[in-house]
Amino acid sequence: MPETPATANTTTPPAGAAAASPASGWAGQLRLTVAARGGRSYAARQFHEGALRVLRPHYLDRSGQVTYTVVNPGGAYFGADSYLLDVAVERDASLALTTQSATKVYRTPQGPASQEMIVRLGPGAVLEYVPDQLIVYRGGSYIQRTRVDMDPTASLLLAEVVTPGWSPSGESFAYDELRMRTEVRVLPPGAPASSAAPEGAPPSPGAQVAQGVDPAGPAAGARPRRLVVDQLRIQPDAHGDITGTGFMEGHSHTGQLLIADARLTDEVYELLTAAVDASETRSGITRAGVGEPYGVRCVCVRSLAHSTPAIAALHRAVVDLLREHWRGQPPLNLRKY
Amino acid sequence: MVEPSLSGVLGLMQLTDSALPTGAFSHSLGFETYMAAEQLEDEASFSAWLEMFVDQQLTFTDALAIRLVYAAQDFERIEDLDDLVTAQALPRQIREGGMTMGRRLLSIGARSYPGDWVRRYQQGVAEERMHGHQATVWGVLARGLDVPEDTAVASHVYATVISLTQNAVRGIPLGQNTGQAVIRAAQDWVGRAVVTSRELVVAGIAEEVLGAVAPGLEIAQMNHERQRARLFMS
Numbered sequence: 001m002p003e004t005p006a007t008a009n010t011t012t013p014p015a016g017a018a019a020a021s022p023a024s025g026w027a028g029q030l031r032l033t034v035a036a037r038g039g040r041s042y043a044a045r046q047f048h049e050g051a052l053r054v055l056r057p058h059y060l061d062r063s064g065q066v067t068y069t070v071v072n073p074g075g076a077y078f079g080a081d082s083y084l085l086d087v088a089v090e091r092d093a094s095l096a097l098t099t100q101s102a103t104k105v106y107r108t109p110q111g112p113a114s115q116e117m118i119v120r121l122g123p124g125a126v127l128e129y130v131p132d133q134l135i136v137y138r139g140g141s142y143i144q145r146t147r148v149d150m151d152p153t154a155s156l157l158l159a160e161v162v163t164p165g166w167s168p169s170g171e172s173f174a175y176d177e178l179r180m181r182t183e184v185r186v187l188p189p190g191a192p193a194s195s196a197a198p199e200g201a202p203p204s205p206g207a208q209v210a211q212g213v214d215p216a217g218p219a220a221g222a223r224p225r226r227l228v229v230d231q232l233r234i235q236p237d238a239h240g241d242i243t244g245t246g247f248m249e250g251h252s253h254t255g256q257l258l259i260a261d262a263r264l265t266d267e268v269y270e271l272l273t274a275a276v277d278a279s280e281t282r283s284g285i286t287r288a289g290v291g292e293p294y295g296v297r298c299v300c301v302r303s304l305a306h307s308t309p310a311i312a313a314l315h316r317a318v319v320d321l322l323r324e325h326w327r328g329q330p331p332l333n334l335r336k337y
Numbered sequence: 338m339v340e341p342s343l344s345g346v347l348g349l350m351q352l353t354d355s356a357l358p359t360g361a362f363s364h365s366l367g368f369e370t371y372m373a374a375e376q377l378e379d380e381a382s383f384s385a386w387l388e389m390f391v392d393q394q395l396t397f398t399d400a401l402a403i404r405l406v407y408a409a410q411d412f413e414r415i416e417d418l419d420d421l422v423t424a425q426a427l428p429r430q431i432r433e434g435g436m437t438m439g440r441r442l443l444s445i446g447a448r449s450y451p452g453d454w455v456r457r458y459q460q461g462v463a464e465e466r467m468h469g470h471q472a473t474v475w476g477v478l479a480r481g482l483d484v485p486e487d488t489a490v491a492s493h494v495y496a497t498v499i500s501l502t503q504n505a506v507r508g509i510p511l512g513q514n515t516g517q518a519v520i521r522a523a524q525d526w527v528g529r530a531v532v533t534s535r536e537l538v539v540a541g542i543a544e545e546v547l548g549a550v551a552p553g554l555e556i557a558q559m560n561h562e563r564q565r566a567r568l569f570m571s
Contacts, residue, residue, distance in 0.1 A: 145545075179549055183424075229425040233549035238392055238529065245376065246389035246554040254552045273563075284559025288427040290420060290468060300427045302556050 027081035028052035028074070034066060036093035041066040044090065052083055055100065063329045065094035065126070072103065077115065077142065079108030085117040087127070089154070094126035098334055102132045104165070105140040105175075112141035112177065119147070121154035128319060128332065129158045133253075133308045136175040137165030146182040148260070149224060152189055152294035156260040157322065158182060159315040161308055162232075163253045175234075182230040184260050186293040188222030225293035230258050230300060251282065251304035255311035257318060260289070263326055264297035271321055272299060279314040281305040339485040348450055348482040349489075352442065352475070353496035359441040359471075361500040364434045365508065365569035366390065368501065370557040372509060373564055380515045383505050384522060387498065391526040392533075393550040395497055398422065399472040400490045400534035401547045406476025407486045408538070412457050415477060416467055419458075423468040425548030428558035430571035439471035446474070452481040487531050494530045498523045508568050 028051030035044035041064055043057065051074040058067045070085070077083060089095045105113050121127055136142050150156055162178065232254070236242045243250060259272075269287065276285045281303040289298030301318065305311045316332065323329040341349065355361065368386055371377045377386055402422045409415050426432035440462060447455045454477050461467030472493065479489035499520055506516040537543045561571060 179546065181545065181549065226420055226424050228427070229421065229548060230427060231425055231546070231549040232552060233397070233546065234551055237389065242551075244389075245371065245386055246393060246557075247551040249553040249556075256552075282556065284428070284556035286427055286429045286559040286562065288429070288432075290424045290432070300559075302427070302552050302559065304552060304556060 029084035031086040033088040041093040067096040076104040077113035079110035089125035092124040099131040107139035117146040121150040133161040144180040228289040255303035257301040359438040367558040396530040402472035403476040434571040439474040440469040446478040
């Protein structure tokens with residue numbers, strides 16, 4: 001199955017996507033730029049097309065943080081289709097981004113369904129990305145690529161849960177392949193908060209990803225520096241098994257949590273470790289990332305469990321702990337509308 | 338099939354010898370976590386673990402990194418690969434172990450087999466611009482020795498298999514003959530790592546999938562940090 005590498009400079013839209021959205025090549029795309037004014041965050045720019053849109057924003061507490069809920073009216077991601085989430089959070093703005101329901105991937109005989117997510121965080125910006133679980137069903141393949149460029153003073157949290165879909169034979173793990181790659185880069189201090197593409201002229205899938213980082217930084221010699229690459233891949237092993245040692249270790253659900261923030265001190269790390277220990281999941285926590293590019297640190301938590309709520313509870317505990325510790329913000333209370 | 342030169346073979350044998358003082362004897366790369374959980378107690382269970390490790394980490398990280406070094410056009414690309422392969426190692430002990438062993442290998446290799454890229458690599462590490470990951474260091478040294486690409490991949494994966502098995506013989510413990518039987522059986526898995534990594538390069542996704550592994554192994558590698566009694570550094 002031929003596929004498009006993230007870095008390829010192709011302009012050919014994926015085959016299955018053409019019918020849904022001939023203009024852009026994306027089966028669904030959502031572009032959202034959140035800015036802050038008077039301590040209150042709001043969507044300064046917003047564009048959607050095809051099978052992705054957002055519900056009207058909510059303010060869940062008095063912090064000024066805006067919460068957006070992504071909706072997929074099609075109810076699932078389809079084979080060979082590509083979906084784009086392009087999110088910018090500008091200076092001192094705060095965004096909680098979630099979904100209305102689980103992302104589902106059914107059989108994908110046409111080729112993997114894929115999601116590209118591009119995130120830019122300006123100085124002092126906050127992003128909490130807490131989607132519902134991803135469910136990959138029997139015969140489904142899914143590839144997700146996420147690229148984050150953040151200012152050294154921004155705060156990033158990505159929390160995802162992956163669950164197996166139902167299979168008629170009763171096997172939990174009948175999906176063909178699942179790959180999720182997240183790369184976080186730190187921009188030099190003082191880089192522009194948003195280098196968003198011009199509106200109304202959305203580029204094609206391949207081209208959009210290729211331009212993720214603008215090499216023309218503000219100061220000569222100061223380049224975006226790679227913080228971490230978080231990779232998850234689940235595919236049956238040489239013996240056709242996916243449940244055993246090293247893989248799912250007898251569990252059905254997996255979770256990944258990535259935090260990037262300059263304030264990830266030893267004290268905060270101890271708090272996070274305690275949250276992991278208190279969880280019902282089988283989890284690991286570690287200080288990830290190389291160096292501390294422009295002072296930014298990274299912590300990753302990886303989990304296995306038998307249910308979505310077990311992992312979601314750990315993720316929520318971490319989210320709430322950091323909200324309280326760093327921002328004096330009340331717990332994230334995502335009511336689903 | 339391209340044959341390595343005799344000098345290439347001898348250089349390769351020196352640098353992939355399990356007695357090379359890189360500190361490989363002190364890394365379990367995750368298996369000690371399974372040992373502590375009493376999941377690795379005999380030949381069958383260690384073999385299954387090692388096969389998984391070859392299929393996962395050694396194929397998707399080390400083998401791909403070496404192939405990407407061979408495909409590199411200039412040293413800037415080596416700098417980026419060194420950074421990428423280090424950044425994808427989430428568990429701290431795995432990341433630091435890869436750098437510790439890589440820096441030792443670089444230091445030994447540079448003395449015996451100096452070359453322009455080896456020198457620039459050393460300079461990059463000395464200036465803290467580069468990390469010195471073991472797989473990219475080996476790729477650069479093997480390229481300098483004119484070792485064919487498949488041989489460079491196979492010899493590194495095999496050397497890691499031998500080190501880990503020797504560590505398991507001491508740690509679990511397993512009998513010496515059992516260890517040799519595991520190493521013999523692992524030759525098939527090494528061959529698979531060569532083929533699979535080559536296919537990923539041909540498919541054009543080598544860089545995208547570099548470091549892509551299943552969650553269980555990474556969790557075990559992370560949890561080793563907080564294990565109480567430890568024989569190994571990772």
